Amino acid sequence: MSILIVEDEREIAGLIEQALEREGFSCRIANNGLAALREFEEYQPDLIILDIMLPGLDGLEVCTRIRQQATIKDPYILMLTARGEEIDRVIGLSTGADDYLVKPFSPRELVARVRALLRRSLRHGTQLQNLFTSAHFTVDCDRHIATRLLEEEQEEVLDLTTLEFKLLSTLMSYPGRVWSRTQLIDQLWGDDFFGDDRVVDTHIRRLRKKIEPDPSHPLFIKTVVGVGYKFEDEIH
Numbered sequence: 001m002s003i004l005i006v007e008d009e010r011e012i013a014g015l016i017e018q019a020l021e022r023e024g025f026s027c028r029i030a031n032n033g034l035a036a037l038r039e040f041e042e043y044q045p046d047l048i049i050l051d052i053m054l055p056g057l058d059g060l061e062v063c064t065r066i067r068q069q070a071t072i073k074d075p076y077i078l079m080l081t082a083r084g085e086e087i088d089r090v091i092g093l094s095t096g097a098d099d100y101l102v103k104p105f106s107p108r109e110l111v112a113r114v115r116a117l118l119r120r121s122l123r124h125g126t127q128l129q130n131l132f133t134s135a136h137f138t139v140d141c142d143r144h145i146a147t148r149l150l151e152e153e154q155e156e157v158l159d160l161t162t163l164e165f166k167l168l169s170t171l172m173s174y175p176g177r178v179w180s181r182t183q184l185i186d187q188l189w190g191d192d193f194f195g196d197d198r199v200v201d202t203h204i205r206r207l208r209k210k211i212e213p214d215p216s217h218p219l220f221i222k223t224v225v226g227v228g229y230k231f232e233d234e235i236h
Contacts, residue, residue, distance in 0.1 A: 001118055002026045004045040006036040006062065007080065008054050012103075016049060019107035020114065033057025040066055045075050047117060049110075050097070052081040060095050067096035067161045074144075074162050076117040080105075096163050098189055117190075132172040134233035136220070137211070139169050148211060163188060164207045171221060171231035180228040204229055 003025050007013040010031065017027045028043055030036040033056045040048065048066070052059035063077055079097040099113055132139040138155075139146045146158040146165055160168065170187045171179065179187075181197040188203075208215040222230055 001047065002028075002043060002045040003114070004036065004039055004043055004048045004075075005029045006031075006033075006048060006054065006059065007051045008032060009051075015107065016110065019111055023111055023115075025114070033059070033062045036062050037065060040075075047076045047078065047114060049078050049080060049114070052079055063095045063097055064161075067163060078113055078117060096161060132169060134172060134175060134231075136233050137168070137172065139165070139172055141169060158210055160207070160210060163203055164210065167203050167207055168211070168231075171229065175231050175233065178224045178227050178230045183228070200229075 001024075003020055005013050005016050005020075005027055007016065007029070008031050013029045013031070017029060020027050028039055028045070030039045033054045036048075036050070036054075037057075039045075050059045050063060054062070057065075059079060059081075063079070066075070066077070076099075077097045078099045078101060080101050080103060082103045098117055101110065101113055130140070130142045132141075136149045137146065138149075144165065146160055146168055147155045148158055150156055166188050167184065170184065181200040184200050185197060188200075204221060205215070208218050208221055211220060212218045220231060220233055222232055224230060
């Protein structure tokens with residue numbers, strides 16, 4: 001398994017690298033945001049350890065840009081920060097991070113978090129079907145493409161982040177089923193999630209803006225008050 005360490009403090013980066021390489025992981029280090037994006041494209045890591053406080057592009061911006069790219073590998077992202085306020089955790093996860101670790105941390109805790117994230121690919125990787133279709137949408141998981149049917153049989157490719165794509169895939173996998181926040185978190189992040197379940201609402205709002213004709217009156221992703229969300233696609 002390959003890991004990209006994005007940390008501007010060289011001593012900390014070296015300690016993380018040593019701890020992970022002792023466990024058999026292959027590592028590279030980037031010391032700033034732009035270098036991280038270059039290494040990501042070249043290295044295609046399985047997991048990225050990403051410090052929030054970076055020179056130039058900060059970790060939140062790096063995370064957002066990585067999640068917006070269509071790549072062969074969809075890496076897990078573990079964010080590091082010296083700040084522990086709840087709002088930082090919510091913001092970090094809403095940009096597409098999978099987990100969040102506050103400095104200072106022990107090497108043992110870091111390795112445990114990394115192993116927990118990488119186990120998700122084994123646990124969840126074969127559960128999704130390859131293709132979901134409805135009256136107006138098609139989601140192709142193999143090609144990582146989601147399309148919407150427009151008037152006159154025209155198709156539009158949707159510009160979705162990785163998490164938005166996963167969210168739409170999950171909702172479309174069982175049309176009409178009501179998913180609670182907890183169930184959606186389990187599908188998108190796994191049961192090792194640490195954070196506020198309101199992050200689901202953030203991604204629902206963003207997805208609605210991209211697929212709904214009127215996001216304030218959604219036709220496809222509907223809220224079931226007090227329960228969760230469901231996907232419906234009726235021809236009007």
